[in-house]
Amino acid sequence: MTTITTSLFLSLVLSCVLQVSSNGDAEILSRVKRSRLSDPDGKLNDWIITGDNRNPCNWTGIKCDSKNRSVTAIDLSGYGLSGGFPYEFCRVRTLVNITLSENNLNGTIDSAPLSLCSRIHVLILNENGFSGKLPEFSPEFRSLRVIELESNLFTGEIPESYGKLTSLRVLNLNGNSLGGIVPAFLGNLTELTRLELAYVRFEPGPIPSTFGSLTKLSYLRLTNSNLVGEIPDSIGNLIPESIGKLKSVYQLELYDNNLSGKLPESIGNLTAMRNFDVSQNNLTGELPEKIASLQLVSFNLNDNFFNGELPRVVALNPNLVEFKIFNNSFTGTLPRSFGKFSGVTEFDVSTNRFSGELPPYLCYMKKLERLISFGNRIKGEIPESYGECDSLNYIRTADNKLSGEVPVKVWELPLTRLELSNNQLQGSIPPSISNARNLSQLEISGNNFSGEIPGRICDLGELRVVDLSRNRFSGSLPSCINRLKNLERVEMQENMLDGEIPSSLSSCSKLTELKLSDNRLRGGIPPKLGELPVLNYLDLSNNQLSGEIPPELLKLKLNQFDVSDNRLSGKIPSGFQQDIFLRSFFGNPDLCAPDMDPIRPCRSKPEPRFVLVISVVCIVALIGALVWLFIKTKPLFQRKPKRTDKVTIFQRVGFTEEDAYPQLTEDNIIGSGGSGLVYRVTLKSGETLAVKKLWGGPGRKPESESVFRSEVEILGRVRHGNIVKLLMCCSGEEFRFLVYEFMENGSLGDVLHSEKEHRAVSTLDWTTRFSIALGAAQGLAYLHHDSVPAIVHRDVKSNNILLDHEMKPRVADFGLAKPLKREDNNSVSHVSPMSCVAGSYGYIAPEYGYTMRVNEKSDVYSFGVVLLELITGKRPNDSSFGENKDIVKYAMESALCYSSPSPGDKAMNQDSPGNFRDLSKLVDPKMELSRGEYEEVEKVLEIALLCTSSFPISRPTMRKVVELLKEKKPLE
Ligand SMILES: *[C@@H]1O[C@H](CO)[C@@H](O)[C@H](O)[C@H]1NC(C)=O
Ligand SMILES: *[C@@H]1O[C@H](CO)[C@@H](O)[C@H](O)[C@H]1NC(C)=O
Ligand SMILES: *[C@@H]1O[C@H](CO)[C@@H](O)[C@H](O)[C@H]1NC(C)=O
Numbered sequence: 001m002t003t004i005t006t007s008l009f010l011s012l013v014l015s016c017v018l019q020v021s022s023n024g025d026a027e028i029l030s031r032v033k034r035s036r037l038s039d040p041d042g043k044l045n046d047w048i049i050t051g052d053n054r055n056p057c058n059w060t061g062i063k064c065d066s067k068n069r070s071v072t073a074i075d076l077s078g079y080g081l082s083g084g085f086p087y088e089f090c091r092v093r094t095l096v097n098i099t100l101s102e103n104n105l106n107g108t109i110d111s112a113p114l115s116l117c118s119r120i121h122v123l124i125l126n127e128n129g130f131s132g133k134l135p136e137f138s139p140e141f142r143s144l145r146v147i148e149l150e151s152n153l154f155t156g157e158i159p160e161s162y163g164k165l166t167s168l169r170v171l172n173l174n175g176n177s178l179g180g181i182v183p184a185f186l187g188n189l190t191e192l193t194r195l196e197l198a199y200v201r202f203e204p205g206p207i208p209s210t211f212g213s214l215t216k217l218s219y220l221r222l223t224n225s226n227l228v229g230e231i232p233d234s235i236g237n238l239i240p241e242s243i244g245k246l247k248s249v250y251q252l253e254l255y256d257n258n259l260s261g262k263l264p265e266s267i268g269n270l271t272a273m274r275n276f277d278v279s280q281n282n283l284t285g286e287l288p289e290k291i292a293s294l295q296l297v298s299f300n301l302n303d304n305f306f307n308g309e310l311p312r313v314v315a316l317n318p319n320l321v322e323f324k325i326f327n328n329s330f331t332g333t334l335p336r337s338f339g340k341f342s343g344v345t346e347f348d349v350s351t352n353r354f355s356g357e358l359p360p361y362l363c364y365m366k367k368l369e370r371l372i373s374f375g376n377r378i379k380g381e382i383p384e385s386y387g388e389c390d391s392l393n394y395i396r397t398a399d400n401k402l403s404g405e406v407p408v409k410v411w412e413l414p415l416t417r418l419e420l421s422n423n424q425l426q427g428s429i430p431p432s433i434s435n436a437r438n439l440s441q442l443e444i445s446g447n448n449f450s451g452e453i454p455g456r457i458c459d460l461g462e463l464r465v466v467d468l469s470r471n472r473f474s475g476s477l478p479s480c481i482n483r484l485k486n487l488e489r490v491e492m493q494e495n496m497l498d499g500e501i502p503s504s505l506s507s508c509s510k511l512t513e514l515k516l517s518d519n520r521l522r523g524g525i526p527p528k529l530g531e532l533p534v535l536n537y538l539d540l541s542n543n544q545l546s547g548e549i550p551p552e553l554l555k556l557k558l559n560q561f562d563v564s565d566n567r568l569s570g571k572i573p574s575g576f577q578q579d580i581f582l583r584s585f586f587g588n589p590d591l592c593a594p595d596m597d598p599i600r601p602c603r604s605k606p607e608p609r610f611v612l613v614i615s616v617v618c619i620v621a622l623i624g625a626l627v628w629l630f631i632k633t634k635p636l637f638q639r640k641p642k643r644t645d646k647v648t649i650f651q652r653v654g655f656t657e658e659d660a661y662p663q664l665t666e667d668n669i670i671g672s673g674g675s676g677l678v679y680r681v682t683l684k685s686g687e688t689l690a691v692k693k694l695w696g697g698p699g700r701k702p703e704s705e706s707v708f709r710s711e712v713e714i715l716g717r718v719r720h721g722n723i724v725k726l727l728m729c730c731s732g733e734e735f736r737f738l739v740y741e742f743m744e745n746g747s748l749g750d751v752l753h754s755e756k757e758h759r760a761v762s763t764l765d766w767t768t769r770f771s772i773a774l775g776a777a778q779g780l781a782y783l784h785h786d787s788v789p790a791i792v793h794r795d796v797k798s799n800n801i802l803l804d805h806e807m808k809p810r811v812a813d814f815g816l817a818k819p820l821k822r823e824d825n826n827s828v829s830h831v832s833p834m835s836c837v838a839g840s841y842g843y844i845a846p847e848y849g850y851t852m853r854v855n856e857k858s859d860v861y862s863f864g865v866v867l868l869e870l871i872t873g874k875r876p877n878d879s880s881f882g883e884n885k886d887i888v889k890y891a892m893e894s895a896l897c898y899s900s901p902s903p904g905d906k907a908m909n910q911d912s913p914g915n916f917r918d919l920s921k922l923v924d925p926k927m928e929l930s931r932g933e934y935e936e937v938e939k940v941l942e943i944a945l946l947c948t949s950s951f952p953i954s955r956p957t958m959r960k961v962v963e964l965l966k967e968k969k970p971l972e
Contacts, residue, residue, distance in 0.1 A: 025056055025070070025071045026049050026054055026055065026059075027049065028088065028089070028091045029056050029059070029062070029071070029074075029092065030047050030049055031088075032086045032091075033047050033086075036083050036084060036086045036088065037081050037082070037086060038081065038082045038083050039079065039081055040082070041079065041080045043060060043061075043076075043079040043081075044059075044061065044079065046058075046060050047060070055069065056071055057071070061074055061075050061076045061079070063097075065094070071092050071094055072095060072096050072097065073096065073097035073098075073099070074089055074097065074099065074100075075097070075099040076099070076103065077100065077101040077102050078101070079103060080104065081103040081104065081105060082105060082106070083105060083106075084107040085105060085107065085109045085114075085125075085130065086100075087113040087116050088116070089117075090116040090117035090119075090120065091116065093119070095119075095120065096119065096120050096122065097120065097122040098117070098122065098123050098124070099124040100124070100125050101125065101126040101127050101128070102126065102127045102128075104128065104129060105125070105128040105129065105130060106131065107130065107132075108130070108131060108133070109130055109135040110135075111135065111137075114136070115140065118138065118140035118142075119143060121143050121144065121145045122145060122146040123144070123148070124148040125148065125149050126148050126149065126152075126172070127150065127151045127152075128151075128152055129152065129153055130149070130152040130153065130154060131154065131155070132154065132155070134149065134154045134156065134158060134162075134173070134176075134178070135149075136161050137161050137162065137165060139161075139164055141165060142167065144165050144168060145167055145168060145170065146168075146169060147162075147168065147171050147172070147173075148170065148171075149172065149173055149176065150172050150174040150176075150196070151174065151176075152175075152176055154173070154176040154177070154178065155176070155178065155179065156178065156179055157178065157179055157180030157183070158173070158180065160183075160185060162183075162186065162189075163183070163185030163186060163188045163189070165189065166191065167191060168189045168191060168192060169191055169192060170192070170193065170194045170195075171186070171189065171192060171194070171195050172194070172195075172196040173196065173200055174196045174198045174199055174200065175199045175200070176200055177201050178200045178202060179202070180202060180203060181203050182197060182202055182208055184208035184209075185210075186210070186211070186214075187208055187210025187214065188210075189214065190214060190215070191216060192217055193216050193217060193219065194217070194219040195219070195220050196219070196220075197221065198221045261283065261284065261285075262283065262284060262285035262286075262288075263278065263283060263285070263287070263288060265288045265290055265291070267288075267290075267291050268289075268290025268291045268293070268294060269290075270294065271295075273294055273296065274298070274319065276291075276298070276300065277298070277300040278300070278301060278304070279300045279301060279303050279304070279324070280304070281303075281304050282304065283301075283304040284305045284306065284307070285306065285307070286307060286308030286309070287301065287306055287308070287310060287311060287314070289311040292310065292311035292313050292314040293311070293314070293316075293317070295317050295318065296317060296319060296320060297321050297322065298321060298322035298323075299322065299323050299325070300325075300953070301325045301328060302325055302326045302327050302328070302348070303326070303327045303328075304327070304328050305328065305329060306325070306328040306329065306330060307330060307331065308330065308331065308332070309330070309331060309332030309333075310325075310332065310335060312337075314335065314338075315335035315337045315340070315341070315359070316341055317341065317342055318342050320341075320342040321342070321343060322345065323344060323347050323349075324346065325352065326348045326349060326352070326372065327351045327352075328351075328352050329352060329353055330349070330353065330354060331353045332354065333354065333355060333356025334349060334356060334358070334359050334378075335359065336359055336360065337361060338361065338362055339361045339362035339363060339364045339368065340364050343365035343366075344367060344368055345367050345368060345369045345370070345391075346369060346370045346372075347362060347368065347372065347373075348372040348373075349372070349373050349376065350372045350373055350376070350396065351374070351375040351376070352375070352376055353376060353377060354376040354377065354378055355378065355379065356378065356380075357380035357381075357383075358373065358378055358380065358382065358386075358402075359383075360383040360385050362383075362385075362389075363385065363386060363388070363391065363392060364385075366390065366391055367391055368389050368391055368392050369391055369392060369393055369394065370392075370394040371386075371392060371394065371395050371396070371397065372394070372397075373396070373397045373400065374397055374399050374419065375400075377401055378397070378400040378402060379400070379401040379402065379403065380402065380403070381402065381405070382397075382404070382406055382407060382410060382425075383407075384407045386410055386413075387407040387408070387409025387410045387412070388409065392413050392414075392415065393413075393414060393416050393417075393438070394415065394416060394417050395410075395413075395415060395418050395419065396417065397419065397420060397423070398419050398420060398421040398423070399423075400423050402420070402423040402424065402425055403423070403424040403425060404427075405425070405427030406420065406425055408430050408432060411429065411430055412432050412433065412435040412436055414435075414436060414437065414438050415436055415438065415439055416438050416440050416441070417439075417441040417443075418436070418439060418441070418443070418444070419441065419443040419444075420447065421443050421444060421447070422445070422447070423446070423447055425444070425448065425449065426447065426448040426449060426450065427450070427451075428449060428451025428452070428454075429451070429453065429457070430454065431454040431456040432456070433456065433457060433460070434456035434457070434460065436460060437459075437462070439462060439463060440463060440465070440486075440786065441463075441464060442463065442465065442466050442468075443465060443467040444467065444468060445469040445470045445471065445491065447471055449473060450472040450473060450474065451473065451474065451475075452473070452474060452475030452476075453475065453478055453492075453497075454478075455478045455480055457478060457484075458478055458480035458484060459483075461484065461485065461486065463484050463486060464486050464487060464489070464786070465489045465788075466484075466487065466490050466491070466492075467489070467491040468492050468495065469492060469493045469494050469495070469515065470494040470495075471494075471495055473492070473496065474496045474497065474498065475497065475498070475499065476497065476498060476499025476502075477497060477499065477502055477516075478502070479502040479504055480504070481505055481508065482504035482505065482506075482507040482508060484508055485507070485508065485509070485510070486510055488511060488512050488719070489511075489512060490508075490511065490513065490514050490515065490516075491513070491515045492515065492516050492519070493515045493517040493518050493519070494519075495519050496519065497520065498520040498521060498522060499521065499522065499523075500521065500522060500523035500524075500526075501516065501523065501545075502526070503526030503527075503528045503529070505528075505532075506526065506528035506529055506530075506531045506532055508532070509533055509534070511532050511535055512534050512536050512537065513535075513536065513537040514529075514532075514535060514537065514539070514540075515537065516539065516540050516543065517540060517541040517543070517562065518541070518542045518543075519542075519543050520544055521544065522543075522544045522546070523546065523547070524545065524547030524548075525540065525545055525547065525550055525553070525563065525568075526550070527551075527552040527553075528552070529552070529553060530550060530551075530552030530555045530556060534557075535557075535558070536557065536558060536559045536560070537558070537559060538556065538560070539560065539561075539562045540562065540563050540566065541562040541564045541587075542564070542565040542566070542587075544567055545563065545566040545568060546566070546567040546568065547570075548569060548570035548571070549563065549568055549570070549572060549573055549576065549591070551573035551575070553576075554575040554576065561581060561584045562583075562584050563584055563585060563588070564584060564585060564587045564588065565586070565587035565588070566588050568588040568590065568591050569591060570590070571592055571593065571602050572585060572591055572592070572593040572599070577593050577594065577595065577596055582596060582599070585599060586599075663679065663681045663682070663691075664679050664691065664693055664737075665679075668680050676692055676693050677692070677693050678691070679691045679693065680742060681739075688742040689727065689739055689740065689741065689742050690739070690740045690741070690743065691737050691738070691739050692737060692738045692739075692740070693736075693737045708729075708731070708736050708738070710814055711726065711729075711738055711813075711814050712738070714791055717787075718782075718783070718787055718791070720778075720782040720783075721775075721778075722775045722779030722808075722809055722811060723783070723810055723812075724740055724743070724810040724811065724812040724813075725740060725741045726739070727740060743803060743804050744803070744804055744805035745803035745804065745807060746802065746803065747798065747799045747801060747802050747812075748772060748776075748801040748802075748809065748866070748869075748870075749797065749798035749799035749801075749869075750799070751764060752798060752869055752870070753798070753873075753875050763926045764807075764870075764926075764927075765927060765928075766933045766936065768807050769871075769927075770870075770936060770940065771807070772801070772807065773866075773867055773870055773965060774962070774965045774966070775808055775809040776811055777863065777958060777961050777965055779809070779810065779811040780811060780859055780958045781957075781958035781959045781961070781962045783811070783958075784856040784859070784957065784958045784959070785958065790856065791814075792855065792856050792859055793859050795813060795840060795843075796811070796843060796859050796862035796863050796866065797840045797842075797843045797862060797865070797866065797876075798869050799840075800813040801866065841876075842865065842875070842876030842877045842887065843862040843866075844858075844861075845858040845861030845952070846861075846950050855952065856958065857952035857955045857957075858952070860952075860955045860956065860957070860958060860961065861947060861948055861949075861952075861955060863947055863961065864888070864943075864944045864946070864947025864948035864955070865944075865948060867940055867941075867943060867944035867947065868887045868888065868891050868944045868948070869887065870940070871891075871924065871937055871940060871941055871944065872887065872890075872891065872922055872923065872924055873924025873927075874924075875887075876888075888948045891922065891941065891944065891945065892948075894921065894922045895922075895941060895945060919934065919937065919938060919941070922941070923937055939964075940965070943956075943961060943964050943965065946964075947961065
């Protein structure tokens with residue numbers, strides 16, 4: 001009884017006494033512990049006051065000054081404590097450090113009681129459950145050096161009072177759901193050495209230029225902070241030499257900013273670094289030797305203004321896997337020993353000014369997959385050793401000065417693309433090229449290749465693009481060419497080919513371009529060419545073709561047609577008797593047409609008098625015809641607003657805009673979007689089509705104009721089984737419309753998330769979901785890797801994946817899509833600035849929001865979100881994930897839970913029942929999964945998490961995603 005009264009009395013007195021003994025501190029501490037904290041694990045059981053234990057200095061978590069034994073620091077990290085913030089610890093007058101990280105403390109931190117703590121130097125509360133507004137620190141907190149509040153549930157803006165904490169060295173607010181923008185007043189905190197504001201969900205805003213005054217900063221983390229606009233010039237101050245002190249940096253990602261100047265030499269001190277990416281900046285100068293000698297796994301300097309020679313040491317790095325330095329101005333030769341010491345898989349030195357030869361040991365470790373060296377001045381022969389490189393699947397080394405013969409074994413490699421255009425190579429294509437079974441693009445134009453085109457080339461069923469133009473090939477076109485069912489583009493112009501055009505070409509039904517001009521081809525034009533359903537370009541000019549022009553060619557929808565300078569004869573089919581085709585027929589003296597001056601008319605010259613009569617008759621007839629035409633067309637003019645000016649047809653469709661127009665009624669609307677309405681239109685034939693009507697006519701609304709243009713430009717050109725087909729587009733004065741094949745089952749988004757029971761689908765089973773995932777991935781991989789130029793979709797989401805009657809997916813809606821452009825060449829890994837933030841909420845990759853730039857990896861992220869939708873059946877922003885959590889965060893956390901075994905637990909294989917249980921929380925309860933399917937879901941989940949990695953570099957390419965999905969075995 002007396003002890004209790006004594007201690008109560010004591011604590012009352014202590015609160016107003018300035019000097020307290022450590023005995024008093026013991027009372028304070030143990031009382032606060034009892035009243036404010038719950039200690040389920042009993043970690044603080046030694047916090048008791050007994051006769052011989054009245055000094056807290058040896059209590060768990062307490063530190064005292066070694067001289068006067070006063071309590072200076074409390075560190076209770078990771079003790080499993082719960083309760084509210086223990087303000088009254090601060091009644092211990094000598095206390096300066098409070099660290100309470102990794103506990104379950106919660107509630108708000110209020111400014112009035114917190115003022116008790118105004119003397120403290122350090123406040124570290126990471127990883128707790130504190131909520132409400134960030135704590136306010138009044139000006140009395142003059143000594144505050146460190147505030148760390150990472151991973152709590154604080155909300156609201158950063159209080160202005162933080163701008164006055166001028167002694168602050170460290171401010172870490174990572175992982176809270178703050179609002180507002182990055183406040184400029186933080187620039188007042190000039191003593192800061194570390195500022196961390198990652199993953200805080202600011203509103204989109206710029207990095208304040210005031211941050212330039214933070215000259216002592218050595219660690220700045222602004223990942224995923226919704227930063228937009230350019231990095232202010234002043235930020236250049238932030239990469240001082242001191243950055244090199246961050247010795248433990250593993251990955252330094254500064255890519256896609258506006259960084260200029262030279263790379264600070266001190267980066268070479270970051271010896272633990274493995275991934276280094278400063279691509280897409282305005283960096284200049286030479287690559288410092290010290291940085292080149294870092295043992296990096298991935299080394300990305302692309303898209304800058306670096307110059308000078310590569311330090312030789314760069315090739316001695318035993319870790320190097322990915323080396324991308326394209327689009328710079330490097331000179332000199334490529335170090336010969338590249339690849340000798342490490343398993344380089346991707347080597348992209350394209351668009352520089354390298355001279356000298358290709359490094360002969362590049363595939364020494366048998367790991368090289370992609371060799372990209374176009375656009376340099378590389379000379380010499382293609383090393384014989386490359387022929388032994390079975391891992392190689394992609395070669396682009398156009399626009400160099402390579403000479404000699406291509407090693408026979410290089411032609412036989414399992415390549416998907418072989419691009420050697422515009423060099424000085426010679427020799428012939430060996431028949432053994434038939435071993436290159438995966439070859440899809442063969443581009444070797446502009447060399448001195450000669451000999452015949454081997455018939456064995458017809459074994460390469462994957463060939464899509466064959467460009468042999470501007471060489472000295474002779475002989476005839478192989479007649480087996482009909483076996484190349486995937487051919488899309490054939491360019492063989494400017495060679496010495498003779499023989500006839502094989503009419504079997506007509507079975508290459510995907511052929512869109514056929515250029516055979518400037519050869520010595522003989523015989524007639526095969527009428528069957530008219531059967532090619534999608535041929536747009538046909539150039540047969542400057543050959544020795546004879547016979548009549550087959551009227552069958554009129555069936556083609558030709559954008560370009562040229563048969564000039566041949567020996568064609570007879571009457572030009574009447575459908576071609578139009579001015580736009582005039583030039584197509586020049587240089588064929590034996591062709592005739594009634595009214596196509598200067599092409600001679602077909603009849604022999606009649607008697608002069610007769611001519612006069614005929615002329616009079618003609619004039620009368622002409623006037624009559626005009627009058628008739630006027631009457632006839634009058635109704636057409638009256639419904640002028642509906643008249644279309646321009647119709648472009650991409651695929652044969654049996655209808656005109658007049659058939660469609662009456663059906664564009666409210667009843668037929670099947671969807672609407674920002675750019676217009678989508679209607680379902682049924683033709684007389686019974687065929688159903690989807691028609692998108694865009695608001696306004698040309699020039700009315702710029703957004704809608706650009707949507708129209710990008711759809712037409714991209715879809716008119718792209719053909720792939722998993723990409724929606726644009727059949728036709730019409731552009732009128734007041735409207736434009738786009739006609740697509742109709743997709744029976746609507747969008748994947750509808751099927752997965754629609755409230756009402758979906759028409760055709762009750763539940764999507766896993767097998768169907770998986771094949772949708774794979775199909776969509778293939779469509780995107782095509783856009784990124786095979787389309788020329790490569791295309792980034794920019795709005796990948798479940799609502800833009802349409803499903804046909806067999807649930808086969810088609811990627812749709814290219815209104816925001818953009819080709820990846822570069823000055824003279826196209827390569828998928830290159831990026832282009834985007835004009836405005838595009839994409840849909842929940843699908844936007846973290847980097848997308850602040851860099852204002854887009855690359856194909858942003859699509860990969862969005863695709864990862866779609867995978868997660870397929871697995872969970874939830875929308876990307878489903879409210880059940882909890883506030884401020886999206887599907888990615890949710891899946892990541894769930895995945896972490898189910899894959900973190902207790903230490904030493906070896907039972908982490910697929911059969912572990914624990915895994916099953918936990919994974920099943922994540923998957924859509926509507927699916928019933930077999931054990932085998934569970935494994936597949938697990939694999940797809942891992943792929944989804946790879947795709948949604950915050951760092952674009954860590955995301956796989958779409959081609960890789962397709963591979964991973966197809967692989968049967970689980971991921972490593
Ligand atoms: C603290 O010191 C006292 C003696 O001053 C001793 O009796 C007690 O066991 C010590 N406690 C711990 C946890 O070491
Ligand atoms: C308080 O924490 C800081 C930084 O963590 C440290 O440098 C300092 O030595 C600590 N002071 C005491 C008294 O423990
Ligand atoms: C704090 O956590 C406890 C459980 O540890 C809980 O009962 C209480 O409601 C929480 N308080 C707040 C404000 O979240």
